[in-house]
Amino acid sequence: MNPQSIRMIKDRLDFVELVGRYVHLRPAGERWVAPCPFHHETKPSFHVNPGQGFYYCFGCQASGDIIDFYARINGLDFKQAVVQLARETGVELDFGPMDPREKKNLEDRQIFLRMYAQSAEHFQRNLESNRGENSRRYLRERRVNAEMLAEFGIGWSRPDWHGLEGFLRSRGYAKEQAVTCGLLVQNEQGRIYDRFRDRIMFPIHDLAGRIVAFGGRAIDSSEPKYINTSETPIYTKGEHLYGLHQARRAVVRDKRALLTEGYLDVVALHQFGFAQAVGVLGTALTHSQVKRLSGFCSRVDLVFDGDQAGLKAAVRAAEMLLARGAQCAVVTLPEGEDVDSLLHGQGPDVLRTMISQARDGLDFCLQTIQGYSPREVVDWAGRFLGAVETEALRAFYLPRVASGLGMSELELRRIRRKPDAPSPEPSPAVKDPVRTLTAKERQLLAFAVCCPQWREQLACGGIAGVLENDWAKAFWEKLSGLGQNQDPSGFSAEEKRFFFQVLAHDSASTGREDAAAWEEVRAFLDKHQLRNRQKKMLQALRQAQNQGDERSVSELLKAYQDLAREA
Incomplete structure (x- = not known):
């Protein structure tokens, strides 16, 4: 991609505003800080430096520029993030030379997103049409108001087998594209038809607000209750x-x-003012969903049905949240009630009271599994403690779990270890190239990162000859190519991480401090160059002695003595 286009995108974006869409930032001098959205924590170790154009977490070392942040928080790769942000900022992209397959994937992705956006509008028009009266009546019976219909983009798919297919064809899309992105289905006989028929349609958005899938709820009770977009x-x-x-x-x-x-x-929770409500999509809660949600908050209240299936789902969700270190509480609804019926039947204050009296997540789990068989209890304890992310967190939970189950801590440790189970093969350690740097190489590169105004002098001073590590040499070559620019967009992930880590740890310095640091670096480079000259002179001196060239020996000895006095 054209670096100039990427620079224009960054210039048109407000770093603090964009990060603030996902994280509650507060000012701290020239920086903005918050709890990190990429790992669970309560202290604000996540720093945004808009002046220098980077973010850095002192806890998990997540770092990057504004495009890196947008890509990571939305689960995109760098090029996908650039494409989206270019559209937001009105920058026209020049992809330049590009692998044809990669270019097609990017283009297909944009086509699929447009197909979903247009399909959602089509479903909303269906709901508002004369044929949508039955589905509107259903939504009225569920007391979903017009504001929620609009906010969540709820629509209706007609019972036709080829209704959406015809609409997409009229918009210029091929059937094969619609099958690939999950809007149409192709059976074993090759017949293509609409995936969603006669269903209330719920668009599923990604964090950037784009529709990426649908959930369809049947109105006819004889049909499967829900159908969701496939992968x-x-x-x-x-x-x-x-x-x-x-x-x-x-x-x-x-x-x-x-x-x-x-x-x-x-939808009902939002309608009654519970704006923090989110829902599990079709299947049981996953680790990816837990990681994403706990990045935005420190507490999750679970509001699940009070039947056996709801209790089981609540236990599983609670243990996953607790294993990640999130605070968790559980509200169990009365048997026969769901959130929707409770809110409409008894009002939001009843639910608020239930949430305020919610049971601690771990206490709920320990109490609920009392009704399990002994083997199920042991399996649960081993699974939960084994899933806890850190030893410190495990040590925090261990006494409570032991007390709640009437077991000793030693017994629980044995359960978690499972000595009779085969040990998995250890995965090969990924070597961090930064760890292979010498202290002096790290110091020189850090100075070069933090003081771009001295990079030309560093090059003239012979820094390339000082760096022996291959990674350090490659990093310096890219860094020197930036001139005084501080935009490492073309760097590798490891190089970017080092670049932003150094900037984050660099305290705000005055020009005098930079100049003093340069004098120290310059003295080291001068000394290194002098040693190199001495080394080369000694080699020439030995060669002259071996050849019996007395005149050259005399001249080289004098020159070597002059160098020694300089040192």
Whole structure:
């Protein structure tokens, strides 16, 4: 991609505003700080430096520029993030030379996103049409108001087998494209037809607000209750949460989320003022969903049905959140009630009271599994403690789990170790190239990163001859190519990480301090060059002696003595 286009995108974006869409930032001098959205924490170790154009987390070392942040928070690769941000900022992209397959994937992705956006509009028009009266009546009976219909983009798919297919064809899309992105289905006989027929349609958004999938709820009770979009090039099952796009700002603001089941439960919660509500999509809660949600908040309240299936789902969700270190509480609804019926039947204050009296997540798990068989209890304890992310967190939970199950801590440790189970093969360690640098190489490169105004002098001073590590040489070559620019867009992931890590640790320095640091570096480079000259002179002296060239020996000895006096 053209570096100039990337620079224009960055110049048109406000770093603090963009990060603030996902994280609750507060000012701290020239920087802005917050708890990191990429790992669970309560202290603000995540720093944004808009002046220098980078972010850095002192906890998990996540770092990068504004495009890197947007890519990581939205689960995109760098090029996908550039394409989206270019559209947002109105920058025309020049992709330049590009692998044809990669270019096609990017183009297909944009086509699929447009297909989903236009399909959502089509479903909304269906709902508003004369034929949509039955589906509108259903939504009225569920007491979904017009504001929520608009906010969540709820629509209706007609019962026709080829309704959406015809619409997409009229917009110029091929049937094969619609099959690939999951809007149409092709059976074993090759027949192509609409995936969603006569269903209330719930668009599923990614964090950037783009529609990437649909959930379809049947109106006819004889049909399967829900059908969801299958895995596609723009949608990975188990990564998204329903309503997180709409709830994100409230979740970040309150550092708290409500997690429930079902599309209409989420809609009802938002309708009654619970703006932090999000929902599990079709399947059980996944580790990816937990990681994504806990990055935005420190507490998650689970609001699940009170039947056996709901209790089981709540235990599983609670243990996953607790294993990650999130604060978790559980609200169990009365048998026969769901969130939607409770809110409409008894009002939001009843639910607020239930949330305020919610049981601690770990206590809920320990109490619920009392009804399990002994083997199930042991399996649960081993699975939960084995899943806890850190030893410190495990040490925190161990006494409570032991007490709750009436077991000793020693017994629990034995369960977690499972000595009779075969040990998995250790994965090969990935070597961090930065760790192979000498202290002096790291110091010189750090100075070069933090003081771009001295890079030309560093080059003239012979820094390339000082660096022996291959990674250090490659890094310096790229860095010197920037001139005084501080935009490492063309660097590798490891190089970017080192670049931003150094900037983040560099305290705000005055020009005098930079000049003093340069004098120290210059003295080292001069000394290194002098040693190199002495070394070469000694080699020439030995060669002259071997050849019996007395005149050259005399001249070289004098020159060597002069160099020694300089040193």
